[in-house]
Amino acid sequence: MPDNKNDAFVYATYPDLRDKRVVITGGGTGIGSELVSAFVGQGARVWFLDIADEASRQLADSLAGAAHPPRFMRCDLTDLNALAATFAAIESEAGGIDVLLNNAANDDRHGIDDVTPEYWENRMAVNLRHQFFCAQAAVRSMRRDGGGVILNFGSISWHLASSQLSLYMTAKAAIEGLSRGLARDLGEHNIRVNSVIPGxxxxxxxxxxxxxxxxxxxxxxxxxxxxxxxxxxxAALSLFLASNNARRCSGREYFVDAGWYGA
Incomplete structure (x- = not known):
């Protein structure tokens, strides 16, 4: 059997993603930046939200030659008024949203004794609350257009019981419940909702x-x-789940963790 681990990574091509209107939160850095590049590479029309201005603008500039260059929109997702205004602007510009990837999060470590009520609220706002309100905003046009895809990004951390991440794990566990609830409520509108669980x-x-x-x-x-x-x-898993190849996948958790069960 050939050893392909050192071969250059090549994404599968999903023709149905071409021209799809895709919104990616936390798209300026890390996994989010790769999601932006991958969906732009499929010919999708991508809007990505972040507060990391310099990195986001560099990413947008690096993809300026694409068939549909991505659009960076600065948005603090903990500000629900700003979130609503940003989604309204995207819908006005794009005419609707076909795919939402709720990727934004922050996994800062914390000790139990250091958590204040204010810090708790901030962590929930950063890691959980915006996923629901982004979905709520995107669903309006998805219902009207007869379908859509929402991918909520969770984490392997709570499945492993990682240390110094109690609030992060609380939010990430809740995301899986959120995805299942949304999938049930929105299935009649042909809107698929799944959780992506990175390792x-x-x-x-x-x-x-x-x-x-x-x-x-x-x-x-x-x-x-x-x-x-x-x-x-x-990103490869996300492309599949957003495509019509995953047309019967909804309300589930999809792990990409190399089978990590802890050590």
Whole structure:
């Protein structure tokens, strides 16, 4: 059997994604930036939201030669008025939304004794609340247009019971329940909703802050596949779930974690 692990990664092509109107939250850096590149590469029309101005503008500039260059829209998703205005602007410009990827999140570590009520509210706003209100905003045009796709991004962390992430894990566990509830309520409108559950993805942020050689060894020891999960692996799964190839997939959790059961 050939060893393909060092081959260049090539995305499958999904012709039905061409010209689709795609909104990606947290699209300026990390997994989000790869989602933007992957969907632009399919010929989709992409709007991405972030507060990381410099990185987002660099990403948009790097894809300026695409058939549909992506549009960066600065939006603080914890500000629900700004969120609503941004989605209204996208709908006005695009005429509707076909695919929403709720990717934005922040996995800052915290100790139990350090959590204040204000910090709790902030973490829920950053990691959970906006997923519902982005979906609510996108669904209006999806219903009108006869269907759509919503992908809510969770995390392997709560399945493993990771340390110093109690609030993050609370939010990420709730996202799976949110996805199932939305899938049930919106199925009659031909709107599919699923959760994408990334494992220990090798992103610049994770590598800079937490993925030391010792941590990488621990991760690999806990995975069935002894290869790191890359941002492209998450984007590849997302492309499939957004496409018509996944037309009967809804209300479920899809893991891309190399079979990580902890160590």
């Amino acid at each position: 220990a993805v090798r992103t610049p942020r994770q590598q800079a802050l937490w993925h030391t050689p010792e941590e990488e060894a621990r991760i690999l020891a806990g995975q069935c596949l002894r290869e790191r999960v890359e941002m492209q692996d998450v």
